[in-house]
Amino acid sequence: DMPTLLNLRATSHSNLAAVKTELDHSLRELLGPFLCDVPGFLLALANNRAFVGGSIAVAFLLRDLTVKPRNVDIFVPKHSLIDILNHLVTHENAMDRTPPLSEDATDDEFERHVGLEKLLRLRGVGERRRTVTPRGEINLYASLEDDALLPVARSWGTPAVSYVGPHQFGTAFPSLFFERRGLVGSCTQDDTETIGLDAQQDHKSVQKYVSRGFDIRMSPSQWSYRTHGGLCGASRGLCPMQPRRFDDQWAMSATF
Structure with missing residues (x-):
């Protein structure tokens, strides 16, 4: 698994090189089915300080061939x-x-479109594009900020706060992630329509990750071994609502 590989590469220069080769190969194997020119794509990511998230990042970190x-x-x-x-x-x-949005959109369709746009902004996304290549679907999410990872940080839950790029990869909640556990978070405000759309999206995401073997909960105290007398999970970096950084003491951030 990934933690073992990261520990192994620290033992010698030869193991460092071997693990780098393995991780490079793993990422290219995951991207290969969707891209004709993987090296060129990775160079474009590097030049634009961009990252891959979603299922590709999760599969890369878990090193699980069943994640498709x-x-x-x-x-x-x-x-x-x-x-x-x-x-x-x-x-x-x-x-x-x-x-x-069609010029003939109904009021309901217009309201839903506005609600989805508002939800995307709450998730840190300034603009979204869906593209299709001869090999598959590639979605682009432009951050509201100069940091590409803002939308990843505002994901539906902790398993999705994961990323991989040409030179760096990581996950914000490794102690949960590598045990296939996850917590649900929310970035919505007091807007009835947006909260409803948020709940719909989150439900689909939870179902997908449960099917991948993740145990998804609302609070770390719902796992008996993590209650520690019912203390708040923030003391261990396990609260999805607390301020965090991708390079803080609880996160995993590594280079190839």
């Missing part, structure tokens, strides 16, 4: 969306299939 990603989710800084989109169009024959 259905698409690639790319997270980019707020000003890098067009650069990555142009790369996909030019080098991967991608077509932008982002569904527009």
Whole structure:
């Protein structure tokens, strides 16, 4: 598993090189089914300080062949969306299939569109594009900030707060992630429609991760071995609502 590999590479220069080779190969194998030019894609990510999240990142970190990603989710800084989109169009024959709001949209469709846009912004996404290549679906998420990982940090729950890039990878809640446990978080405000859409999206995500063997809970105290007298999980970095960083004492952040 990943923790074992990271410990192994610290034991010698030869093991360091062997683990790097294995991790590089693993990432390229996961991206290969969706991309014609994986090296070129990774270079584009590096040049734009972008990362891959979603199922690709989870499969890479878990090193589990049973996790079968259905698409690639790319997270980019707020000003890098067009650069990555142009790369996909030019080098991967991608077509932008982002569904527009129809001029004939009903009031309900319009309200739902506005609600989804609001939800995306609450999740840290300034703009989203859905592209389709001859090999599959690639989704682009432009951050509201210069940090591409803001939308990842505001994901539905702890398992999805994971990422992998050309040079770096990590997960914010490794003590839960590698035990296939997860906590649900929410970034919604007091807006009835947005809360409803948020709940729908979260329910789908929870179902997907449960099918992958994750035990998803609302609070760390729901696992008896983690209650510690009912203390708040924030003391151990296990509260999805507490301020965190991807490089803090509880996170796992590593380089290839």
